[in-house]
Amino acid sequence: MEGYERPRINGDDVEHVNTGAASKNRDDEFWFDDGSVVLALGDIEFRVYKGVLSDYSPVFRDMFSLPKPTSPSDTIGEAPTELTADSCPVVQLSDHPGDLKHILRMCIPKSGSILNPFVTNRPSRSTISALIRLGHKYQMGVVVDHAVAYLKIWYAAPAFDTSPKWHLLYSDDGAPGKTYAIEVVQLARLIHEPSLLAPALFLCCSLGEEIVQGYKHDDGSCSALSLEDLGRCIAARSRLADETVSLVLSVFSPPVAKACATPETCETAFQDILSALKGHADLIAHPDIFRSIPVHLGSGLSAMKLQCASCSKMVKKRDADKRRELWRLLPEIMGVRDEVDGWTQERV
Ligand SMILES: [Zn+2]
Structure with a gap:
Protein backbone atom coordinates (compact mmCIF):
# COMPACT_ATOMS: atom_id res chain seq x y z
CA MET A 1 0.00 0.00 0.00
CA ILE A 108 -4.44 -12.68 18.52
CA PRO A 109 -6.80 -11.29 21.18
CA LYS A 110 -5.18 -11.13 24.59
CA SER A 111 -6.67 -11.75 28.00
CA GLY A 112 -7.50 -8.06 28.45
CA SER A 113 -9.58 -7.98 25.28
CA ILE A 114 -13.36 -7.98 25.26
CA LEU A 115 -14.05 -11.59 24.33
CA ASN A 116 -17.59 -11.74 25.67
CA PRO A 117 -19.74 -12.22 22.53
CA PHE A 118 -22.70 -10.67 24.33
CA VAL A 119 -20.93 -7.36 24.70
CA THR A 120 -21.02 -5.02 21.76
CA ASN A 121 -18.16 -2.68 21.27
CA ARG A 122 -17.67 0.34 19.09
CA PRO A 123 -14.35 0.22 17.35
CA SER A 124 -12.37 3.41 17.07
CA ARG A 125 -12.01 5.11 13.72
CA SER A 126 -8.31 4.24 13.67
CA THR A 127 -9.20 0.59 14.24
CA ILE A 128 -11.67 0.56 11.36
CA SER A 129 -9.22 2.21 8.98
CA ALA A 130 -6.32 -0.04 9.97
CA LEU A 131 -8.36 -3.23 9.65
CA ILE A 132 -9.55 -2.28 6.18
CA ARG A 133 -6.28 -0.88 4.87
CA LEU A 134 -3.95 -3.56 6.22
CA GLY A 135 -6.60 -6.26 5.90
CA HIS A 136 -6.86 -5.40 2.21
CA LYS A 137 -3.09 -5.23 1.79
CA TYR A 138 -2.54 -8.63 3.39
CA GLN A 139 -5.69 -10.17 1.86
CA MET A 140 -7.29 -10.86 5.22
CA GLY A 141 -10.81 -11.23 3.86
CA VAL A 142 -12.58 -11.94 7.13
CA VAL A 143 -10.96 -8.96 8.82
CA VAL A 144 -12.02 -6.60 6.02
CA ASP A 145 -15.53 -8.08 5.95
CA HIS A 146 -16.07 -7.41 9.65
CA ALA A 147 -14.89 -3.81 9.36
CA VAL A 148 -16.94 -3.12 6.22
CA ALA A 149 -20.06 -4.62 7.79
CA TYR A 150 -19.64 -2.20 10.68
CA LEU A 151 -19.20 0.78 8.35
CA LYS A 152 -22.34 -0.18 6.46
CA ILE A 153 -24.35 0.22 9.64
CA TRP A 154 -23.47 3.90 9.60
CA TYR A 155 -22.76 4.86 6.02
CA ALA A 156 -24.94 2.64 3.87
CA ALA A 157 -28.35 1.05 3.98
CA PRO A 158 -29.84 -2.06 2.40
CA ALA A 159 -32.80 -0.02 1.23
CA PHE A 160 -34.08 3.52 1.53
CA ASP A 161 -36.75 2.60 4.04
CA THR A 162 -34.15 1.26 6.45
CA SER A 163 -32.14 4.41 6.33
CA PRO A 164 -28.63 4.53 7.74
CA LYS A 165 -28.05 6.05 11.13
CA TRP A 166 -27.08 9.37 9.64
CA HIS A 167 -28.90 11.35 12.27
CA LEU A 168 -26.40 9.92 14.74
CA LEU A 169 -23.51 10.83 12.48
CA TYR A 170 -24.70 14.42 12.59
CA SER A 171 -24.85 14.39 16.36
CA ASP A 172 -21.42 12.70 16.50
CA ASP A 173 -22.31 10.87 19.71
CA GLY A 174 -19.64 8.24 19.44
CA ALA A 175 -20.50 7.08 15.95
CA PRO A 176 -17.64 7.22 13.44
CA GLY A 177 -18.70 10.79 12.76
CA LYS A 178 -19.53 12.94 9.81
CA THR A 179 -15.98 13.98 8.93
CA TYR A 180 -14.92 10.34 8.86
CA ALA A 181 -16.93 10.15 5.63
CA ILE A 182 -13.84 11.57 3.89
CA GLU A 183 -11.87 8.51 4.98
CA VAL A 184 -14.78 6.22 4.08
CA VAL A 185 -14.62 7.53 0.50
CA GLN A 186 -10.97 6.46 0.36
CA LEU A 187 -11.72 3.09 1.95
CA ALA A 188 -14.67 2.44 -0.37
CA ARG A 189 -12.48 3.05 -3.40
CA LEU A 190 -9.61 0.98 -1.97
CA ILE A 191 -11.73 -2.12 -1.53
CA HIS A 192 -14.21 -1.39 -4.35
CA GLU A 193 -17.23 -1.21 -2.08
CA PRO A 194 -19.84 0.73 -4.10
CA SER A 195 -22.52 0.61 -1.41
CA LEU A 196 -20.35 2.91 0.71
CA LEU A 197 -19.06 5.25 -2.00
CA ALA A 198 -22.15 7.26 -2.94
CA PRO A 199 -23.44 7.65 0.66
CA ALA A 200 -19.97 8.65 1.91
CA LEU A 201 -19.60 11.28 -0.81
CA PHE A 202 -23.11 12.47 -0.03
CA LEU A 203 -22.20 12.95 3.62
CA CYS A 204 -19.09 14.88 2.57
CA CYS A 205 -21.46 17.36 0.91
CA SER A 206 -22.79 18.33 4.32
CA LEU A 207 -19.34 19.24 5.65
CA GLY A 208 -18.20 22.80 6.00
CA GLU A 209 -14.60 23.84 5.58
CA GLU A 210 -13.54 20.41 6.92
CA ILE A 211 -14.17 19.08 3.44
CA VAL A 212 -10.93 20.65 2.19
CA GLN A 213 -9.02 20.09 5.43
CA GLY A 214 -9.52 16.34 5.23
CA TYR A 215 -9.93 13.79 7.96
CA LYS A 216 -7.12 13.78 10.51
CA HIS A 217 -6.19 10.39 11.92
CA ASP A 218 -5.19 9.95 15.53
CA ASP A 219 -1.55 9.49 14.51
CA GLY A 220 -1.44 12.85 12.75
CA SER A 221 -1.77 11.61 9.18
CA CYS A 222 -4.56 12.91 6.99
CA SER A 223 -7.01 11.53 4.44
CA ALA A 224 -8.18 14.08 1.92
CA LEU A 225 -10.64 14.00 -0.93
CA SER A 226 -9.15 14.05 -4.39
CA LEU A 227 -9.73 17.18 -6.45
CA GLU A 228 -12.12 15.14 -8.60
CA ASP A 229 -14.19 14.16 -5.57
CA LEU A 230 -14.15 17.72 -4.25
CA GLY A 231 -15.54 18.82 -7.60
CA ARG A 232 -18.20 16.12 -7.38
CA CYS A 233 -19.26 17.38 -3.95
CA ILE A 234 -19.43 21.00 -5.07
CA ALA A 235 -21.60 20.09 -8.04
CA ALA A 236 -23.76 17.79 -5.91
CA ARG A 237 -24.39 20.44 -3.24
CA SER A 238 -25.94 22.69 -5.84
CA ARG A 239 -28.04 19.83 -7.20
CA LEU A 240 -29.11 18.77 -3.70
CA ALA A 241 -30.24 22.30 -2.83
CA ASP A 242 -32.32 22.41 -6.01
CA GLU A 243 -33.84 19.04 -5.25
CA THR A 244 -34.72 20.00 -1.67
CA VAL A 245 -36.50 23.19 -2.69
CA SER A 246 -38.35 21.30 -5.40
CA LEU A 247 -39.27 18.59 -2.91
CA VAL A 248 -40.68 21.03 -0.36
CA LEU A 249 -42.73 22.90 -2.94
CA SER A 250 -44.20 19.72 -4.39
CA VAL A 251 -44.92 18.09 -1.03
CA PHE A 252 -46.88 21.02 0.42
CA SER A 253 -48.64 22.21 -2.71
CA PRO A 254 -52.32 21.61 -3.43
CA PRO A 255 -54.33 19.67 -4.36
CA VAL A 256 -55.45 18.33 -1.04
CA ALA A 257 -56.06 14.61 -0.54
CA LYS A 258 -58.98 13.00 -2.39
CA ALA A 259 -60.45 11.90 0.93
CA CYS A 260 -59.81 15.27 2.56
CA ALA A 261 -62.31 15.97 5.32
CA THR A 262 -61.83 19.73 5.31
CA PRO A 263 -60.64 20.88 1.86
CA GLU A 264 -60.73 24.61 2.48
CA THR A 265 -58.97 24.39 5.83
CA CYS A 266 -56.32 22.03 4.47
CA GLU A 267 -55.64 24.13 1.39
CA THR A 268 -55.13 27.14 3.64
CA ALA A 269 -52.90 25.03 5.87
CA PHE A 270 -50.71 24.08 2.89
CA GLN A 271 -50.29 27.74 1.97
CA ASP A 272 -49.51 28.62 5.59
CA ILE A 273 -46.91 25.86 5.79
CA LEU A 274 -45.13 27.07 2.65
CA SER A 275 -45.26 30.61 3.98
CA ALA A 276 -43.93 29.54 7.39
CA LEU A 277 -41.10 27.58 5.80
CA LYS A 278 -39.68 30.85 4.48
CA GLY A 279 -38.45 31.34 8.03
CA HIS A 280 -36.80 27.93 8.06
CA ALA A 281 -34.46 28.29 5.11
CA ASP A 282 -31.79 26.39 7.03
CA LEU A 283 -34.02 23.33 6.99
CA ILE A 284 -34.88 23.61 3.34
CA ALA A 285 -31.33 24.33 2.21
CA HIS A 286 -29.85 21.58 4.36
CA PRO A 287 -27.79 19.26 2.16
CA ASP A 288 -29.22 16.20 3.87
CA ILE A 289 -32.01 15.62 1.41
CA PHE A 290 -33.02 12.48 3.25
CA ARG A 291 -34.09 14.31 6.37
CA SER A 292 -37.85 14.40 6.12
CA ILE A 293 -39.13 17.93 6.63
CA PRO A 294 -42.70 16.90 7.64
CA VAL A 295 -41.28 14.46 10.16
CA HIS A 296 -38.52 16.78 11.30
CA LEU A 297 -40.83 19.74 11.84
CA GLY A 298 -43.61 17.65 13.31
CA SER A 299 -45.82 19.80 15.44
CA GLY A 300 -43.19 22.55 15.50
CA LEU A 301 -45.01 24.20 12.62
CA SER A 302 -48.45 25.19 13.84
CA ALA A 303 -50.02 24.99 10.37
CA MET A 304 -49.06 21.30 10.25
CA LYS A 305 -51.73 20.68 12.87
CA LEU A 306 -54.45 22.09 10.66
CA GLN A 307 -54.26 19.35 8.08
CA CYS A 308 -56.80 16.58 8.28
CA ALA A 309 -55.59 13.01 8.77
CA SER A 310 -55.87 12.20 5.05
CA CYS A 311 -53.84 15.22 3.98
CA SER A 312 -51.25 14.59 6.66
CA LYS A 313 -50.86 11.03 5.44
CA MET A 314 -50.66 12.23 1.83
CA VAL A 315 -47.94 14.75 2.68
CA LYS A 316 -45.80 12.08 4.34
CA LYS A 317 -46.26 9.75 1.38
CA ARG A 318 -45.33 12.48 -1.12
CA ASP A 319 -42.26 13.24 0.96
CA ALA A 320 -41.19 9.58 1.22
CA ASP A 321 -41.80 8.91 -2.49
CA LYS A 322 -39.72 11.90 -3.54
CA ARG A 323 -36.88 11.04 -1.19
CA ARG A 324 -36.92 7.43 -2.33
CA GLU A 325 -36.57 8.64 -5.92
CA LEU A 326 -33.64 10.85 -4.90
CA TRP A 327 -32.04 7.90 -3.10
CA ARG A 328 -32.34 5.92 -6.33
CA LEU A 329 -30.54 8.73 -8.13
CA LEU A 330 -27.85 9.17 -5.47
CA PRO A 331 -24.92 7.70 -7.47
CA GLU A 332 -25.87 9.94 -10.40
CA ILE A 333 -26.25 13.00 -8.15
CA MET A 334 -22.83 12.29 -6.62
CA GLY A 335 -21.24 11.81 -10.04
CA VAL A 336 -20.20 8.20 -9.47
CA ARG A 337 -22.85 6.42 -11.51
CA ASP A 338 -20.19 4.56 -13.50
CA GLU A 339 -18.55 3.28 -10.32
CA VAL A 340 -21.71 2.05 -8.62
CA ASP A 341 -23.25 -0.85 -10.50
CA GLY A 342 -26.51 -2.39 -9.40
CA TRP A 343 -27.56 0.45 -7.10
CA THR A 344 -31.04 0.83 -8.59
CA GLN A 345 -31.87 -2.86 -8.39
CA GLU A 346 -30.50 -3.46 -4.93
CA ARG A 347 -31.19 -0.25 -3.07
CA VAL A 348 -34.75 0.71 -3.74
ZN1 LIG B 1 -57.31 17.54 4.26
Whole structure:
Protein backbone atom coordinates (compact mmCIF):
# COMPACT_ATOMS: atom_id res chain seq x y z
CA MET A 1 0.00 0.00 0.00
CA GLU A 2 2.18 2.76 -1.30
CA GLY A 3 2.00 6.04 0.55
CA TYR A 4 0.34 4.64 3.64
CA GLU A 5 3.39 4.49 5.87
CA ARG A 6 3.05 6.93 8.71
CA PRO A 7 6.15 8.52 10.13
CA ARG A 8 5.04 8.97 13.74
CA ILE A 9 5.69 6.21 16.19
CA ASN A 10 4.26 6.28 19.66
CA GLY A 11 7.02 5.09 21.96
CA ASP A 12 4.94 5.11 25.14
CA ASP A 13 3.95 1.49 24.90
CA VAL A 14 7.19 -0.11 23.84
CA GLU A 15 10.07 -1.50 25.78
CA HIS A 16 13.58 -0.65 24.69
CA VAL A 17 15.62 -3.80 24.14
CA ASN A 18 18.61 -5.00 22.21
CA THR A 19 17.97 -7.91 19.88
CA GLY A 20 21.06 -7.70 17.77
CA ALA A 21 23.45 -5.26 16.24
CA ALA A 22 20.77 -2.57 15.89
CA SER A 23 18.87 -1.07 18.81
CA LYS A 24 15.22 -2.15 18.76
CA ASN A 25 12.06 -1.39 20.67
CA ARG A 26 10.13 -4.45 21.69
CA ASP A 27 6.36 -3.95 21.68
CA ASP A 28 5.08 -4.77 25.13
CA GLU A 29 1.63 -5.84 23.96
CA PHE A 30 2.63 -8.27 21.25
CA TRP A 31 5.86 -9.91 22.24
CA PHE A 32 5.48 -13.60 22.97
CA ASP A 33 8.72 -15.27 24.01
CA ASP A 34 7.66 -18.45 22.25
CA GLY A 35 6.55 -16.58 19.12
CA SER A 36 7.70 -18.02 15.80
CA VAL A 37 8.35 -14.80 13.86
CA VAL A 38 9.47 -11.26 14.61
CA LEU A 39 7.79 -8.51 12.60
CA ALA A 40 10.02 -5.45 12.45
CA LEU A 41 8.35 -2.13 11.63
CA GLY A 42 10.85 0.66 11.78
CA ASP A 43 12.59 0.19 15.09
CA ILE A 44 9.65 -1.57 16.74
CA GLU A 45 9.40 -5.33 16.83
CA PHE A 46 6.47 -7.67 17.42
CA ARG A 47 7.07 -11.34 18.19
CA VAL A 48 4.00 -13.31 17.20
CA TYR A 49 3.00 -16.57 15.53
CA LYS A 50 3.47 -17.44 11.88
CA GLY A 51 0.70 -20.00 11.94
CA VAL A 52 -1.96 -17.58 13.17
CA LEU A 53 -1.11 -14.86 10.68
CA SER A 54 -0.78 -17.41 7.86
CA ASP A 55 -4.24 -18.69 8.68
CA TYR A 56 -5.68 -15.20 8.21
CA SER A 57 -3.52 -14.08 5.33
CA PRO A 58 -2.13 -15.83 2.24
CA VAL A 59 0.22 -12.89 1.85
CA PHE A 60 1.79 -13.56 5.25
CA ARG A 61 1.83 -17.27 4.49
CA ASP A 62 3.74 -16.71 1.27
CA MET A 63 5.99 -14.15 2.90
CA PHE A 64 6.99 -16.52 5.68
CA SER A 65 7.77 -19.26 3.18
CA LEU A 66 10.01 -17.15 0.96
CA PRO A 67 13.45 -18.70 0.86
CA LYS A 68 15.36 -15.49 0.38
CA PRO A 69 14.79 -11.74 0.12
CA THR A 70 13.27 -10.42 -3.07
CA SER A 71 13.17 -6.94 -4.46
CA PRO A 72 10.95 -4.66 -2.35
CA SER A 73 9.28 -3.54 -5.53
CA ASP A 74 8.16 -7.11 -6.20
CA THR A 75 6.61 -7.93 -2.89
CA ILE A 76 4.71 -6.38 -0.01
CA GLY A 77 7.03 -7.63 2.69
CA GLU A 78 10.36 -9.30 2.63
CA ALA A 79 11.49 -12.79 3.37
CA PRO A 80 13.17 -13.26 6.73
CA THR A 81 16.44 -11.42 6.54
CA GLU A 82 17.95 -12.30 9.87
CA LEU A 83 17.45 -14.46 12.92
CA THR A 84 17.18 -13.54 16.56
CA ALA A 85 19.60 -15.06 19.06
CA ASP A 86 17.22 -18.00 19.51
CA SER A 87 16.82 -18.51 15.75
CA CYS A 88 13.45 -16.79 15.32
CA PRO A 89 13.18 -15.28 11.81
CA VAL A 90 12.81 -11.50 11.50
CA VAL A 91 10.59 -10.03 8.77
CA GLN A 92 10.73 -6.34 7.87
CA LEU A 93 7.40 -4.61 7.15
CA SER A 94 6.79 -1.04 6.03
CA ASP A 95 3.47 -0.46 7.84
CA HIS A 96 2.78 1.84 10.75
CA PRO A 97 3.23 -0.11 14.01
CA GLY A 98 -0.03 1.27 15.41
CA ASP A 99 -1.95 -0.07 12.44
CA LEU A 100 -0.40 -3.51 12.79
CA LYS A 101 -1.47 -3.56 16.43
CA HIS A 102 -5.11 -3.21 15.39
CA ILE A 103 -4.70 -6.24 13.14
CA LEU A 104 -2.96 -8.26 15.85
CA ARG A 105 -5.62 -7.38 18.41
CA MET A 106 -8.17 -9.01 16.15
CA CYS A 107 -6.09 -12.02 15.15
CA ILE A 108 -4.44 -12.68 18.52
CA PRO A 109 -6.80 -11.29 21.18
CA LYS A 110 -5.18 -11.13 24.59
CA SER A 111 -6.67 -11.75 28.00
CA GLY A 112 -7.50 -8.06 28.45
CA SER A 113 -9.58 -7.98 25.28
CA ILE A 114 -13.36 -7.98 25.26
CA LEU A 115 -14.05 -11.59 24.33
CA ASN A 116 -17.59 -11.74 25.67
CA PRO A 117 -19.74 -12.22 22.53
CA PHE A 118 -22.70 -10.67 24.33
CA VAL A 119 -20.93 -7.36 24.70
CA THR A 120 -21.02 -5.02 21.76
CA ASN A 121 -18.16 -2.68 21.27
CA ARG A 122 -17.67 0.34 19.09
CA PRO A 123 -14.35 0.22 17.35
CA SER A 124 -12.37 3.41 17.07
CA ARG A 125 -12.01 5.11 13.72
CA SER A 126 -8.31 4.24 13.67
CA THR A 127 -9.20 0.59 14.24
CA ILE A 128 -11.67 0.56 11.36
CA SER A 129 -9.22 2.21 8.98
CA ALA A 130 -6.32 -0.04 9.97
CA LEU A 131 -8.36 -3.23 9.65
CA ILE A 132 -9.55 -2.28 6.18
CA ARG A 133 -6.28 -0.88 4.87
CA LEU A 134 -3.95 -3.56 6.22
CA GLY A 135 -6.60 -6.26 5.90
CA HIS A 136 -6.86 -5.40 2.21
CA LYS A 137 -3.09 -5.23 1.79
CA TYR A 138 -2.54 -8.63 3.39
CA GLN A 139 -5.69 -10.17 1.86
CA MET A 140 -7.29 -10.86 5.22
CA GLY A 141 -10.81 -11.23 3.86
CA VAL A 142 -12.58 -11.94 7.13
CA VAL A 143 -10.96 -8.96 8.82
CA VAL A 144 -12.02 -6.60 6.02
CA ASP A 145 -15.53 -8.08 5.95
CA HIS A 146 -16.07 -7.41 9.65
CA ALA A 147 -14.89 -3.81 9.36
CA VAL A 148 -16.94 -3.12 6.22
CA ALA A 149 -20.06 -4.62 7.79
CA TYR A 150 -19.64 -2.20 10.68
CA LEU A 151 -19.20 0.78 8.35
CA LYS A 152 -22.34 -0.18 6.46
CA ILE A 153 -24.35 0.22 9.64
CA TRP A 154 -23.47 3.90 9.60
CA TYR A 155 -22.76 4.86 6.02
CA ALA A 156 -24.94 2.64 3.87
CA ALA A 157 -28.35 1.05 3.98
CA PRO A 158 -29.84 -2.06 2.40
CA ALA A 159 -32.80 -0.02 1.23
CA PHE A 160 -34.08 3.52 1.53
CA ASP A 161 -36.75 2.60 4.04
CA THR A 162 -34.15 1.26 6.45
CA SER A 163 -32.14 4.41 6.33
CA PRO A 164 -28.63 4.53 7.74
CA LYS A 165 -28.05 6.05 11.13
CA TRP A 166 -27.08 9.37 9.64
CA HIS A 167 -28.90 11.35 12.27
CA LEU A 168 -26.40 9.92 14.74
CA LEU A 169 -23.51 10.83 12.48
CA TYR A 170 -24.70 14.42 12.59
CA SER A 171 -24.85 14.39 16.36
CA ASP A 172 -21.42 12.70 16.50
CA ASP A 173 -22.31 10.87 19.71
CA GLY A 174 -19.64 8.24 19.44
CA ALA A 175 -20.50 7.08 15.95
CA PRO A 176 -17.64 7.22 13.44
CA GLY A 177 -18.70 10.79 12.76
CA LYS A 178 -19.53 12.94 9.81
CA THR A 179 -15.98 13.98 8.93
CA TYR A 180 -14.92 10.34 8.86
CA ALA A 181 -16.93 10.15 5.63
CA ILE A 182 -13.84 11.57 3.89
CA GLU A 183 -11.87 8.51 4.98
CA VAL A 184 -14.78 6.22 4.08
CA VAL A 185 -14.62 7.53 0.50
CA GLN A 186 -10.97 6.46 0.36
CA LEU A 187 -11.72 3.09 1.95
CA ALA A 188 -14.67 2.44 -0.37
CA ARG A 189 -12.48 3.05 -3.40
CA LEU A 190 -9.61 0.98 -1.97
CA ILE A 191 -11.73 -2.12 -1.53
CA HIS A 192 -14.21 -1.39 -4.35
CA GLU A 193 -17.23 -1.21 -2.08
CA PRO A 194 -19.84 0.73 -4.10
CA SER A 195 -22.52 0.61 -1.41
CA LEU A 196 -20.35 2.91 0.71
CA LEU A 197 -19.06 5.25 -2.00
CA ALA A 198 -22.15 7.26 -2.94
CA PRO A 199 -23.44 7.65 0.66
CA ALA A 200 -19.97 8.65 1.91
CA LEU A 201 -19.60 11.28 -0.81
CA PHE A 202 -23.11 12.47 -0.03
CA LEU A 203 -22.20 12.95 3.62
CA CYS A 204 -19.09 14.88 2.57
CA CYS A 205 -21.46 17.36 0.91
CA SER A 206 -22.79 18.33 4.32
CA LEU A 207 -19.34 19.24 5.65
CA GLY A 208 -18.20 22.80 6.00
CA GLU A 209 -14.60 23.84 5.58
CA GLU A 210 -13.54 20.41 6.92
CA ILE A 211 -14.17 19.08 3.44
CA VAL A 212 -10.93 20.65 2.19
CA GLN A 213 -9.02 20.09 5.43
CA GLY A 214 -9.52 16.34 5.23
CA TYR A 215 -9.93 13.79 7.96
CA LYS A 216 -7.12 13.78 10.51
CA HIS A 217 -6.19 10.39 11.92
CA ASP A 218 -5.19 9.95 15.53
CA ASP A 219 -1.55 9.49 14.51
CA GLY A 220 -1.44 12.85 12.75
CA SER A 221 -1.77 11.61 9.18
CA CYS A 222 -4.56 12.91 6.99
CA SER A 223 -7.01 11.53 4.44
CA ALA A 224 -8.18 14.08 1.92
CA LEU A 225 -10.64 14.00 -0.93
CA SER A 226 -9.15 14.05 -4.39
CA LEU A 227 -9.73 17.18 -6.45
CA GLU A 228 -12.12 15.14 -8.60
CA ASP A 229 -14.19 14.16 -5.57
CA LEU A 230 -14.15 17.72 -4.25
CA GLY A 231 -15.54 18.82 -7.60
CA ARG A 232 -18.20 16.12 -7.38
CA CYS A 233 -19.26 17.38 -3.95
CA ILE A 234 -19.43 21.00 -5.07
CA ALA A 235 -21.60 20.09 -8.04
CA ALA A 236 -23.76 17.79 -5.91
CA ARG A 237 -24.39 20.44 -3.24
CA SER A 238 -25.94 22.69 -5.84
CA ARG A 239 -28.04 19.83 -7.20
CA LEU A 240 -29.11 18.77 -3.70
CA ALA A 241 -30.24 22.30 -2.83
CA ASP A 242 -32.32 22.41 -6.01
CA GLU A 243 -33.84 19.04 -5.25
CA THR A 244 -34.72 20.00 -1.67
CA VAL A 245 -36.50 23.19 -2.69
CA SER A 246 -38.35 21.30 -5.40
CA LEU A 247 -39.27 18.59 -2.91
CA VAL A 248 -40.68 21.03 -0.36
CA LEU A 249 -42.73 22.90 -2.94
CA SER A 250 -44.20 19.72 -4.39
CA VAL A 251 -44.92 18.09 -1.03
CA PHE A 252 -46.88 21.02 0.42
CA SER A 253 -48.64 22.21 -2.71
CA PRO A 254 -52.32 21.61 -3.43
CA PRO A 255 -54.33 19.67 -4.36
CA VAL A 256 -55.45 18.33 -1.04
CA ALA A 257 -56.06 14.61 -0.54
CA LYS A 258 -58.98 13.00 -2.39
CA ALA A 259 -60.45 11.90 0.93
CA CYS A 260 -59.81 15.27 2.56
CA ALA A 261 -62.31 15.97 5.32
CA THR A 262 -61.83 19.73 5.31
CA PRO A 263 -60.64 20.88 1.86
CA GLU A 264 -60.73 24.61 2.48
CA THR A 265 -58.97 24.39 5.83
CA CYS A 266 -56.32 22.03 4.47
CA GLU A 267 -55.64 24.13 1.39
CA THR A 268 -55.13 27.14 3.64
CA ALA A 269 -52.90 25.03 5.87
CA PHE A 270 -50.71 24.08 2.89
CA GLN A 271 -50.29 27.74 1.97
CA ASP A 272 -49.51 28.62 5.59
CA ILE A 273 -46.91 25.86 5.79
CA LEU A 274 -45.13 27.07 2.65
CA SER A 275 -45.26 30.61 3.98
CA ALA A 276 -43.93 29.54 7.39
CA LEU A 277 -41.10 27.58 5.80
CA LYS A 278 -39.68 30.85 4.48
CA GLY A 279 -38.45 31.34 8.03
CA HIS A 280 -36.80 27.93 8.06
CA ALA A 281 -34.46 28.29 5.11
CA ASP A 282 -31.79 26.39 7.03
CA LEU A 283 -34.02 23.33 6.99
CA ILE A 284 -34.88 23.61 3.34
CA ALA A 285 -31.33 24.33 2.21
CA HIS A 286 -29.85 21.58 4.36
CA PRO A 287 -27.79 19.26 2.16
CA ASP A 288 -29.22 16.20 3.87
CA ILE A 289 -32.01 15.62 1.41
CA PHE A 290 -33.02 12.48 3.25
CA ARG A 291 -34.09 14.31 6.37
CA SER A 292 -37.85 14.40 6.12
CA ILE A 293 -39.13 17.93 6.63
CA PRO A 294 -42.70 16.90 7.64
CA VAL A 295 -41.28 14.46 10.16
CA HIS A 296 -38.52 16.78 11.30
CA LEU A 297 -40.83 19.74 11.84
CA GLY A 298 -43.61 17.65 13.31
CA SER A 299 -45.82 19.80 15.44
CA GLY A 300 -43.19 22.55 15.50
CA LEU A 301 -45.01 24.20 12.62
CA SER A 302 -48.45 25.19 13.84
CA ALA A 303 -50.02 24.99 10.37
CA MET A 304 -49.06 21.30 10.25
CA LYS A 305 -51.73 20.68 12.87
CA LEU A 306 -54.45 22.09 10.66
CA GLN A 307 -54.26 19.35 8.08
CA CYS A 308 -56.80 16.58 8.28
CA ALA A 309 -55.59 13.01 8.77
CA SER A 310 -55.87 12.20 5.05
CA CYS A 311 -53.84 15.22 3.98
CA SER A 312 -51.25 14.59 6.66
CA LYS A 313 -50.86 11.03 5.44
CA MET A 314 -50.66 12.23 1.83
CA VAL A 315 -47.94 14.75 2.68
CA LYS A 316 -45.80 12.08 4.34
CA LYS A 317 -46.26 9.75 1.38
CA ARG A 318 -45.33 12.48 -1.12
CA ASP A 319 -42.26 13.24 0.96
CA ALA A 320 -41.19 9.58 1.22
CA ASP A 321 -41.80 8.91 -2.49
CA LYS A 322 -39.72 11.90 -3.54
CA ARG A 323 -36.88 11.04 -1.19
CA ARG A 324 -36.92 7.43 -2.33
CA GLU A 325 -36.57 8.64 -5.92
CA LEU A 326 -33.64 10.85 -4.90
CA TRP A 327 -32.04 7.90 -3.10
CA ARG A 328 -32.34 5.92 -6.33
CA LEU A 329 -30.54 8.73 -8.13
CA LEU A 330 -27.85 9.17 -5.47
CA PRO A 331 -24.92 7.70 -7.47
CA GLU A 332 -25.87 9.94 -10.40
CA ILE A 333 -26.25 13.00 -8.15
CA MET A 334 -22.83 12.29 -6.62
CA GLY A 335 -21.24 11.81 -10.04
CA VAL A 336 -20.20 8.20 -9.47
CA ARG A 337 -22.85 6.42 -11.51
CA ASP A 338 -20.19 4.56 -13.50
CA GLU A 339 -18.55 3.28 -10.32
CA VAL A 340 -21.71 2.05 -8.62
CA ASP A 341 -23.25 -0.85 -10.50
CA GLY A 342 -26.51 -2.39 -9.40
CA TRP A 343 -27.56 0.45 -7.10
CA THR A 344 -31.04 0.83 -8.59
CA GLN A 345 -31.87 -2.86 -8.39
CA GLU A 346 -30.50 -3.46 -4.93
CA ARG A 347 -31.19 -0.25 -3.07
CA VAL A 348 -34.75 0.71 -3.74
ZN1 LIG B 1 -57.31 17.54 4.26
